[in-house]
Every structure is written in structure tokens, then in C-alpha cells.
Amino acid sequence: MNNPDICVVIPTYNNEKTLSDVIDSVLGYIPAVIVVNDGSTDRTNEILERYKEKVTIVSYSKNRGKGYALKCGFNCAQKMGYKYVLTLDSDGQHFAEDIPAFVKMAEKYPNTLIVGNRNLTQDNMPKKNTFANRFSNFWFALQTGTKLPDTQTGYRLYPLEKMKHLRPFTSRYEAELEMLVRCAWRGIKFISIPVRVYYAPEGERVSHFRPAVDFLRISLLNTLFVFLAVVYGYPSKFVRRIKLLSAEAERFMIG
Numbered sequence: 001m002n003n004p005d006i007c008v009v010i011p012t013y014n015n016e017k018t019l020s021d022v023i024d025s026v027l028g029y030i031p032a033v034i035v036v037n038d039g040s041t042d043r044t045n046e047i048l049e050r051y052k053e054k055v056t057i058v059s060y061s062k063n064r065g066k067g068y069a070l071k072c073g074f075n076c077a078q079k080m081g082y083k084y085v086l087t088l089d090s091d092g093q094h095f096a097e098d099i100p101a102f103v104k105m106a107e108k109y110p111n112t113l114i115v116g117n118r119n120l121t122q123d124n125m126p127k128k129n130t131f132a133n134r135f136s137n138f139w140f141a142l143q144t145g146t147k148l149p150d151t152q153t154g155y156r157l158y159p160l161e162k163m164k165h166l167r168p169f170t171s172r173y174e175a176e177l178e179m180l181v182r183c184a185w186r187g188i189k190f191i192s193i194p195v196r197v198y199y200a201p202e203g204e205r206v207s208h209f210r211p212a213v214d215f216l217r218i219s220l221l222n223t224l225f226v227f228l229a230v231v232y233g234y235p236s237k238f239v240r241r242i243k244l245l246s247a248e249a250e251r252f253m254i255g
Contacts, residue, residue, distance in 0.1 A: 003103055005083040006157075007032035009073030011066055012090035016043040022088075023051055025096035030103075032056075032082065035090075036073045039063035056080070066154075067168040067175025074160060074167055083161040087154055094155045098195045102157045105191055111162040113188050115148055115180070116155035116195035132218075136177055139222040143229040144184035145237065148192055151180055155195050162188055174218045181225050185233045187240050 008030050012019055019035075026033055035051070037044055037059035048057050058072050070087065077085045084106055088094040098116070105114050120130045133152040140151045154176060166182060168175035184190070225233075 002031060003107070004032075006030060006086060006103060006106065007034055007077050007080070007082040007084075008086045008088065008099075009034045009036065009070065009077060010088060010090050011036045011038055011069035011073060012040065012044060013038040013063060013066075013069075014040050014042045014044065015090040015092075016040075016047060018092035019044060019047050019090050020050075022090050022092060022094075022096075023055060026088070026099070027054060029096055029099040030086070032080075034058060034073050034076050034080075036069040036076075038066070038069040065172035065175070067171040067173070067178070070175060070179075071167045074158070078160055083159070084157055085160050086157045089154045093197050093199060095196045095198070098155070098193075101193050101195075105193060106157055106159075109189070109191055111159045111188070112191050113159055113180075113183050114157040114191050114193060115150065116153045117148075117150040117192045118153055118155075118195060118197045120150070136218070139225070140177065140180060140184075143181050143222070143225045143233060145234070146184050146190060148180070148190060150192065151177060153195070153197075155197075158183075159188060170217070170221060172217060174221045177218065178221060178225075181233075185229075185236055187237070 008026050010022060010026065010033065012035060023033065023035065033055040035048060035055050035057050037048060037057065039060060039062045045059070048059070051057070056076065058076050060072075073087070074085055086099065086102055088096075094116075102114050106112070120133060133150060136151040137148060141147045158179070163183065163186070166179075166186065168178050170178050
């Protein structure tokens with residue numbers, strides 16, 4: 001697939017065991033790939049050296065978190081002229097074979113944020129992931145008036161041009177929920193599509209999620225967003241609706 005408007009952004013932190021396979025599989029579908037090395041301390045730099053002629057590499061020495069890595073990837077993609085960014089993780093949990101489905105939906109529904117929907121009942125799915133997703137889905141619906149079946153997946157296609165300069169202000173895992181909420185408040189439409197996911201057995205899984213700290217950060221962000229939804233999110237949604245109805249009435253009168 002060679003859609004010149006779409007690139008893939010892969011944030012990575014200490015995933016030396018899976019990084020090469022992820023990059024190779026993605027390159028089989030999309031030639032435009034940006035890898036953001038989020039201060040890895042393993043063999044990531046050595047691995048990326050082998051891909052410097054095939055992918056764009058953004059790298060910095062200190063680990064800053066997934067949200068910061070995504071922001072760097074978005075900025076790089078925008079400078080390179082891409083209109084859409086497809087994000088996936090470097091730990092091997094996402095399947096590159098699902099990329100065509102994202103591309104097809106982006107071409108059919110322009111300027112839409114396409115969100116992967118995992119099967120949360122499959123084998124090896126960590127129970128904490130299922131709980132965190134339900135928790136996140138509830139708060140997302142409350143804050144935006146929009147329902148999504150999977151607000152925790154990192155497998156998404158962002159309409160970068162439609163988002164303009166919207167970037168996460170949080171730096172770690174909570175940034176992905178933040179981006180969904182702020183895109184909803186901006187009036188960007190969502191589409192959910194099924195994606196496969198692989199979770200390695202316990203003991204083999206490499207996870208940088210810190211249950212206590214990261215859950216607290218997400219909870220604090222949700223508290224803030226509930227307040228902002230009242231003073232900004234829902235009022236802005238109402239104003240956009242009024243403008244849309246006014247435009248439709250004007251077109252009707254002219255016609």
C-alpha cells in the first residue's frame with residue numbers, strides 16, 4: 001500500500017526483542033515509517049542503525065514517556081507533509097496485517113479518527129487491561145457524549161491535518177485517552193474497527209505500565225476532564241451544532 005498521505009509512527013522504549021519484527025512487518029504495507037526512540041537503554045539504537053536508510057528515526061537520550069514520543073512523531077510527520085498518522089506499539093502486540101483496514105477506512109471516511117477495537121475476552125488478555133478499558137470507556141463517554149468500545153488501544157489512525165496542531169500535553173500513558181477526549185471536543189468523528197492483538201504469556205511480556213502510578217495519573221486526568229467537559233467540552237459541542245444547523249438552514253433558503 002502506498003498512500004502518500006499516510007505514515008506510521010512507532011514509539012519505542014526498550015523493546016529490543018520485538019522492534020525489528022514490528023518494523024519489518026509494517027514496511028511490508030506502508031513505506032513511510034517514523035520510529036521514535038524514547039530514550040531506550042537496551043540495543044534499540046543498534047537495531048535502528050540498520051534501518052536508517054529505510055525509516056525516519058527520531059531519538060533522544062532521556063525517557064520522556066509515550067505521550068511525549070507521540071507528540072514528537074506527530075510533529076515530524078506534519079513537517080514531512082503527511083495528513084494521517086497510524087500509530088502502533090513496538091512490543092509486538094499489534095498485527096501489521098490490520099493496516100489495510102485502517103487505510104481503507106481513512107480513504108472512505110476522510111478526516112476521521114479510526115480506533116482499533118481489541119477482543120478483550122481472548123486468551124492471554126491481562127485482566128487489568130479489561131478493567132482499565134471499561135473504566136476508561138465509562139469516563140470517555142461521560143466527558144464527550146461519545147461511546148467507543150476500546151479507548152485504551154494504541155492502534156489508531158489520527159487525521160493529522162484535521163487535528164492541526166492538537167498535541168498531547170500529558171507525557172505518558174494517559175496521553176492516548178487525552179487525545180481521544182480533545183479530538184471529540186474539537187468535533188472530529190470516530191470510527192471503531194476490529195483489530196487483533198497478541199499478549200505474550202506472563203513472564204515474557206515487556207510492559208512499562210506502572211499500575212499504581214499510571215492509574216493515579218489517569219484518574220487525575222479524568223477528574224480534570226469532567227470539569228473541562230462542563231465548562232468547555234459540551235458547550236463547544238453545542239455551539240458547533242448550532243452553527244451546523246444554521247448553515248443547513250441557509251443552504252435550504254438559498255436553494
